[in-house]
């Protein structure tokens with residue numbers, strides 16, 4: 404039974420971002436929301452809490468314990484209780500870490516193409532981005548990173564996306580260890596966003612950076628919001644390396660006050676009861692990746708898709724189509740909404756990001772419409 408079983412009219416009744424920004428004739432394959440129902444155990448936990456009137460302030464360490472338990476079961480690594488601290492959500496955790504540990508005018512390294520709010524959380528707060536692009540194969544460029552760490556725009560912090568949004572790259576343990584060693588050597592705070600940690604193809608191995616001995620200076624931000632499609636419930640965790648207490652101690656006041664009680668309950672239920680569910684979602688998404696590759700080969704051979712094992716996002720190179728802006732063209736002429744590559748860094752305007760957490764029927768219709776728009 405498919406988990407992507409909501410009808411289009413049900414999805415159009417939703418009030419969240421994905422299905423509302425564009426006109427009703429547009430197929431929305433953009434922002435990272437999933438077209439799935441909520442894990443039943445989350446519904447049950449939230450319903451019970453509402454019936455009890457359990458709607459006060461959050462308290463305790465249940466979310467942290469559920470994360471530690473999952474990390475142990477899934478990755479064979481278990482953070483100690485003092486390594487975990489609650490946050491409001493991932494982007495606010497990153498903002499707080501940067502505000503507490505870097506100064507105005509500092510540089511922060513990023514790996515374009517990368518999730519747009521990473522740019523905003525730096526440039527919007529009077530810091531500067533040091534760009535260290537992924538290689539053409541979508542991998543971390545260790546030589547370029549070392550070069551950047553010793554150059555004129557040497558950063559005081561480095562924000563790594565693991566797995567990487569939008570390319571779906573899963574960094575290897577060797578890459579992660581090398582990055583962590585470089586950061587330690589050059590006194591760069593390593594902040595790693597692992598919100599996509601559960602979203603990997605069947606059989607693919609994700610390595611939590613803090614399971615590596617070389618990476619104990621790093622601070623990870625995590626939330627169950629992405630893996631179980633719960634961004635409506637704002638909560639998250641800081642997970643610090645065993646040598647990284649000073650970075651969490653430097654968080655500004657109120658940095659951890661915005662965690663929602665209901666969100667804590669929802670995320671905890673997802674972490675405790677939702678591993679088989681997220682694996683089932685990603686098994687379907689793996690089929691959607693194959694479907695997309697086949698559809699593109701048949702209808703849109705000018706679009707290059709390098710399939711990657713992480714995330715439910717597809718990063719498509721449309722340069723061969725000769726369009727001024729692929730995203731604008733497909734919205735106007737195919738009535739398909741995608742994310743523009745330009746949101747992920749300068750120079751990526753010929754790319755689009757397509758969200759595969761949708762039904763096969765929707766993906767098929769979108770690609771057929773995109774092909775027809777070029778004829």
Ligand SMILES: Cc1ncc(COP(=O)(O)O)c(C=O)c1O
Pocket residue numbers: 435492493494495518564568596598599626628629634638639
């Ligand atoms: C890499 C990455 N980080 C953070 C977020 C947002 O997380 P939050 O809502 O917890 O701030 C997303 C959402 O898509 C994401 O892709």
